[in-house]
Amino acid sequence: MGMNAPSLIIAPSMLACDFSRSGEEIASIAESGAQWVHLDVMDGRFVPNISFGPKFIADLRSHSDLPFDAHLMIDKPERYIDQFVDAGCDYITIHAEASLHLHRTLSLIVDRGAKAGLSLIPSAPVSSIDEVLEYVDLVLVMSVNPGFGGQSLIPSTLRKIEELVAIRKKRNLTFLISVDGGVNLNTVGEVVACGADVVVAGSAFFNAPDRSRFVEAMHQVTWR
Numbered sequence: 001m002g003m004n005a006p007s008l009i010i011a012p013s014m015l016a017c018d019f020s021r022s023g024e025e026i027a028s029i030a031e032s033g034a035q036w037v038h039l040d041v042m043d044g045r046f047v048p049n050i051s052f053g054p055k056f057i058a059d060l061r062s063h064s065d066l067p068f069d070a071h072l073m074i075d076k077p078e079r080y081i082d083q084f085v086d087a088g089c090d091y092i093t094i095h096a097e098a099s100l101h102l103h104r105t106l107s108l109i110v111d112r113g114a115k116a117g118l119s120l121i122p123s124a125p126v127s128s129i130d131e132v133l134e135y136v137d138l139v140l141v142m143s144v145n146p147g148f149g150g151q152s153l154i155p156s157t158l159r160k161i162e163e164l165v166a167i168r169k170k171r172n173l174t175f176l177i178s179v180d181g182g183v184n185l186n187t188v189g190e191v192v193a194c195g196a197d198v199v200v201a202g203s204a205f206f207n208a209p210d211r212s213r214f215v216e217a218m219h220q221v222t223w224r
């Protein structure tokens, strides 16, 4: 990347990888130049799909030095924070809609030394997390309905990125803004122009013929 290349963080989602080769697949993330590993945990209750749990993540931990960005699409995530911290997750993102006592659950994550993330489904307004924004390290804007990879980005969700950028500036906060769902070479330009710091890419990364070229192209599209 050039000197002025943006510091865009690309986080491929392991949901889209070949689970039978997950060790090699996770190694390909670092080899491609992408910086984080996005881990989509799904319980079949908060979302209509089931993916994997703490043991899968713990087994992957020794196969990558990259930050593990866990996205918990599970009901009452407060029950599992310890297990995901012990599995080696660096970021633990919960859904605002899945935990009644958000401040307490976010505190559980921070008290264990992990970084706390908070995610909003497409229908949830930024105002619904206003009271806890000062406690989070990352806000994950869902640009698809959670549960599956390979969906198309919902354009109306992008205005939340701009809203979060404005709030962060006004309140002098420092959370990262991540966007998750339907991010690819066609959509990443607008996503980053709106102010995203991190983009998750599942199918676009793992279906790319050349993953390094894909990562390079994602940076070139967003280079400004």
Ligand code: DX5
Pocket (backbone or CB within 6 Å): 013, 015, 016, 038, 040, 071, 073, 144, 145, 146, 147, 148, 149, 150, 151, 180, 181, 182, 183, 200, 201, 202, 203, 204
């Ligand atoms: C959806 C997950 C996303 C998804 C991204 O519920 O949170 O991380 O796996 O996959 P793509 O990039 O294919 O939309």
Ligand code: ZN
Pocket (backbone or CB within 6 Å): 013, 038, 039, 040, 071, 180, 200
């Ligand atoms: Zn995700």
